[in-house]
Amino acid sequence: MIDKLSQLKTVAETELNAVTDTRRLEEWRVRYLGKKSAIMQALRELSSLSLEERRKAGALANEVKDAFESSYKQKLEGIKQAELELATAAKALDVTLPGQPESLGRLHPTTQAMREVCQVFTSLGFETVEGPEVEWDYYNFEALNIPKGHPARDMWATLWVDFADPEKQRSMLMRTHTSPMQIRTMEKRRPPVRLIMPGKTYRYEATDVRHEWMFHQVEGLAIDKNITMADLKGTLFEFARRMFGADRKARFRCDYFPFVEPGVEVAIDCFICKGQGCRLCSGSGWIEILGAGMVHPDVLRRMDCDPAVYSGFAFGMGVERIPMLRYGIEDIRHFYGNDLRFLKQFWGF
Numbered sequence: 001m002i003d004k005l006s007q008l009k010t011v012a013e014t015e016l017n018a019v020t021d022t023r024r025l026e027e028w029r030v031r032y033l034g035k036k037s038a039i040m041q042a043l044r045e046l047s048s049l050s051l052e053e054r055r056k057a058g059a060l061a062n063e064v065k066d067a068f069e070s071s072y073k074q075k076l077e078g079i080k081q082a083e084l085e086l087a088t089a090a091k092a093l094d095v096t097l098p099g100q101p102e103s104l105g106r107l108h109p110t111t112q113a114m115r116e117v118c119q120v121f122t123s124l125g126f127e128t129v130e131g132p133e134v135e136w137d138y139y140n141f142e143a144l145n146i147p148k149g150h151p152a153r154d155m156w157a158t159l160w161v162d163f164a165d166p167e168k169q170r171s172m173l174m175r176t177h178t179s180p181m182q183i184r185t186m187e188k189r190r191p192p193v194r195l196i197m198p199g200k201t202y203r204y205e206a207t208d209v210r211h212e213w214m215f216h217q218v219e220g221l222a223i224d225k226n227i228t229m230a231d232l233k234g235t236l237f238e239f240a241r242r243m244f245g246a247d248r249k250a251r252f253r254c255d256y257f258p259f260v261e262p263g264v265e266v267a268i269d270c271f272i273c274k275g276q277g278c279r280l281c282s283g284s285g286w287i288e289i290l291g292a293g294m295v296h297p298d299v300l301r302r303m304d305c306d307p308a309v310y311s312g313f314a315f316g317m318g319v320e321r322i323p324m325l326r327y328g329i330e331d332i333r334h335f336y337g338n339d340l341r342f343l344k345q346f347w348g349f
């Protein structure tokens with residue numbers, strides 16, 4: 001038996017040396033360490049040997065079995081390591097391959113304009129506040145002096161949302177302007193306030209070169225004691241100069257918005273022809289940029305501000321109009337058409 005065992009050891013070890021993958025290794029394990037393997041059989045047969053032989057053969061059989069087990073473990077480790085190295089090598093970076101350019105996102109021209117407007121007003125002491133795009137009828141209309149049935153509702157073609165609160169008789173809509181933020185903010189704040197409120201607005205409108213169903217506005221609101229029309233004019237003059245050039249002039253003309261009294265439409269002198277009349281200003285020399293006015297006493301009361309003590313001004317402007325005027329973009333639909341050829345033109349700004 002001793003001879004057989006030493007022979008077995010040599011054969012098994014030679015075979016193990018030739019094994020290079022896990023499948024073959026498993027076959028080897030079954031053959032030399034499995035239940036029916038020669039070594040296991042030998043161990044079982046020990047009892048039939050004489051005491052003397054049993055001691056020698058037993059020691060050797062166990063030694064061989066231990067040797068097989070540790071060689072097996074070692075081999076398994078070796079194969080796993082080799083397989084890992086092979087897999088890593090296959091995935092390794094080939095530094096000779098040409099690189100792929102990273103495409104970076106940039107700021108949309110509307111975002112750039114909106115940030116610029118907000119920066120100008122921030123530098124004048126205004127604070128930026130944002131609010132919801134889905135709005136209650138109350139904030140978008142009622143609280144701004146535009147009750148149900150008021151003819152001024154026609155000024156805002158409204159996208160109603162299919163959700164209503166019949167108990168409280170409230171309906172929802174996509175805000176048609178940023179003005180509801182005046183009311184929302186004043187429910188939480190007390191004068192003095194100087195606020196700028198940028199965001200998306202929606203209209204139920206067929207699109208054309210000047211209309212989109214979604215666009216952006218920036219709303220402004222200042223409430224304090226002794227605020228006058230002169231403050232409104234000074235603030236908007238300064239905005240026009242910082243935004244469109246130091247030599248800009250501004251024109252105020254009477255206009256109607258139910259939430260201000262008096263209401264004005266503000267225009268700047270055309271920065272292309274300097275007021276002479278050109279294509280950009282349709283020959284008039286003036287470009288309308290926003291609506292504004294002194295906050296209506298009823299609106300002030302709704303804000304819980306006594307009109308005998310407080311007064312304020314408000315304004316609202318379309319944001320897309322700014323890059324359209326500046327860069328001569330003739331169609332507002334380019335802004336949200338997602339055509340990179342259009343958007344890429346504004347990457348340098």
Ligand code: DAH
Nearest residue numbers: 177257291292293314315316
């Ligand atoms: N919300 C108005 C609109 O979308 C613009 C506007 C006009 C805002 C006068 C104002 C304002 O705050 O005082 O047409």
